[in-house]
Amino acid sequence: MRHIPPLTAHLMGVDTHEEPIIFMRSDCAICRAEGFSANTRLQVQAKEHSLIATLNIVSNELLAEGTIGFSDSAWEFLQLREEQPVHVRHAPLVRSLSALRKKIYGHELNPLEIKTIVHDISRRLYSDIEIASFLTASAAGHLSSVEVTALTRAMVSSGNQLHWSGAERVFDKHCIGGLPGNRTTPIVISIASAAGLMIPKTSSRAITSPAGTADTMEELTEVDLSLEQLQDVVEQTGACLAAGGEVGLSPVDDLLIRIERALDLDSPGQLVASVLSKKVAAGSNHILIDMPVGPTAKLRSVEEANELAGLFRQVAKAMGLQLRCVITDGTQAIGYGIGPNQEARDVLSVLRNSPEAPPDLAERSLFLAANMLSMASGETLDAALPKAREILLSGQAWQQFQRICSAQGGLKTLQEAPHHCRLRAQRTGKLLGMDNRRLAQLAKLAGAPSSPLAGLRLHIKVGNSVIPGQPLATLYADTPGELAYARDYYHQNRDLFDIGPQP
CATH class of the missing domain: 3.40.1030.10 (Nucleoside phosphorylase/phosphoribosyltransferase catalytic domain)
Structure with missing residues (x-):
């Protein structure tokens, strides 16, 4: 394989969460010589550390000539420093992708196939799209108990394990x-x-x-x-x-959860x-x-x-x-x-x-x-x-x-949310039920959990009587915009509180 001259590393200051992204100039000679284009999967080598990342092409003003940019997660994983020499080449074949395709077509995977998939995910060899494919195929294909056991073992092996000496039961x-x-x-x-x-x-x-x-x-x-x-x-x-x-306990699980959160899966x-x-x-x-x-x-x-x-x-x-x-x-x-x-x-x-x-x-x-x-x-x-x-x-x-x-560091004092409003009943009746999913959505639209002060405080429970104007809940948010956004959702979904006639 032909030697590719090194570029020098530069931290772009772009948070892509756990998805490793690299950035190269549109006039980069290496891109032209090797046929790299946007979304190409490349292997990046920095001393003893190696990573497969997705390439983004940027305008020449964003990067100095001869440099390669890194997202925060890629930089941290490779343990880079500014201007460190970096080598790039086409990503090698990820062999476990054949097992992934097998699962996509509805076939059961054996323990070794699951172990190789988890191992490759832990080494950051899978893109977010490929991880999403594995999760979706597993959900649609209903993992068997044998597959789930193999997946559990492989995920345990992917990270640190604690052992408590002298404790038989934990x-x-x-x-x-x-x-x-x-x-x-x-x-x-x-x-x-x-x-x-x-x-x-x-x-x-x-x-x-x-x-x-x-x-x-x-x-x-x-x-x-x-x-x-x-x-x-x-x-x-x-x-x-x-x-x-x-x-670092089952770190592959954290990578999977990140994609599950995006898929709401x-x-x-x-x-x-x-x-x-x-x-x-x-x-x-x-x-x-x-x-x-x-x-x-x-x-x-x-x-x-x-x-x-x-x-x-x-x-x-x-x-x-x-x-x-x-x-x-x-x-x-x-x-x-x-x-x-x-x-x-x-x-x-x-x-x-x-x-x-x-x-x-x-x-x-x-x-x-x-x-x-x-x-x-x-x-x-x-x-x-x-x-x-x-x-x-x-x-x-x-x-x-x-x-x-x-x-763990001391007990903190709880802070107050800067913005709130009351959500009130419109008619007399009795609370017959509440929609858990839409209540959760209401709190998330207010900013929770990213904004920890955001959320709801309920004032009634199922079985309570209500009258017009009575507060059903107080809505909390960090900003007026988030508060208004969540309040509008409530006004369109008042029936998440099921208020029926008194018996």
Whole structure:
């Protein structure tokens, strides 16, 4: 292969998220000699680091002659410095793409094929389009339990793995989502770890919701911990409430989630592999899965929940995990807050046993914590529930939460959103139901979770009576434009609050 002379690196200051992009001048002699054109996939070599990136052609004014520009993610991955020599050439054949095409045509993949796909994604050999193709084909083709198990193993192997010496049983908890305000995790972890369970909890940021646990916890403490910091926190307190991105546990999952978020896609097979790979990588072997079911939740029926629970159990058994799935009520939003800041307020009010704490969030958290305690002790749920309640009501859970936050960098003071407005009822009646999906969309249009202060605070629950002009919720936003945008959506979707006649 003919030697290609090096260009010198330049950071363009362009955030393309995780998609590696390089930039070359339209008059670049190397482009002409090698036949490079816009959207060509190129291999970039910088010392011992190598990356496949997509080429963008820019006007000559944007780059000095003899330089090659890099997006932020490509620059970071290659660990470049300004004016460092860089070699480029046509990308080599990515052999796992043949397995991808096999899946696109609806065929089942064997473990080796899945392993090579995950390996190539982790090495940044796949473009966003190719990752999207894999996710879409997997969702449309319904991954088998064998494929999901292989995907889970491959994703675990793609990154760091934690091992907790002397701890035979390590616990974790996950909710599959689809229910706004269901921020039970910080409360459950505080109760269960106060009871002596080890729980190295790492959470993803929101995929399709207005807040994930990591988004909410970031309002309360530092969550972007290094691997060493996470281990220190768990050693100090027996638990943590961290974001998973910085720790490098199942990093391929983070690459997939980025594309799933753009596609608004969360298929069962990918969901199971995503959840269990993070738990296994964190060293957990006893896992509780919360599965809310409701007409506008992610799971619409008990039958659908049982099918997903069956897949979870099959993969967990193959991975040597103890797993319990619990089906919970997903008919309406939990708590009063929707969005990172508002959900953080609910978490604090429950942990502090405040009079204004939402009863449904407290009771749901106690039920889940009791399930975790039951898994640990082998006792019945009826026996474990009073123990969980005592830990919460006595203040032990609040003390433990403060210890965790202190170890992670300190408990923050919650800020107030600069703009808000009330959403009011137009007629007399009774709240018969609320549309979880459109409530989540309303909060996202206000700016959540990108703007953590944005979101909603509900003022009524299903079964409450309303009169004209009564506030149904308060809408929060960072800017007047976002507030107006979300308010207009509400005015076009007032029926997301189903108000019917009084019986």
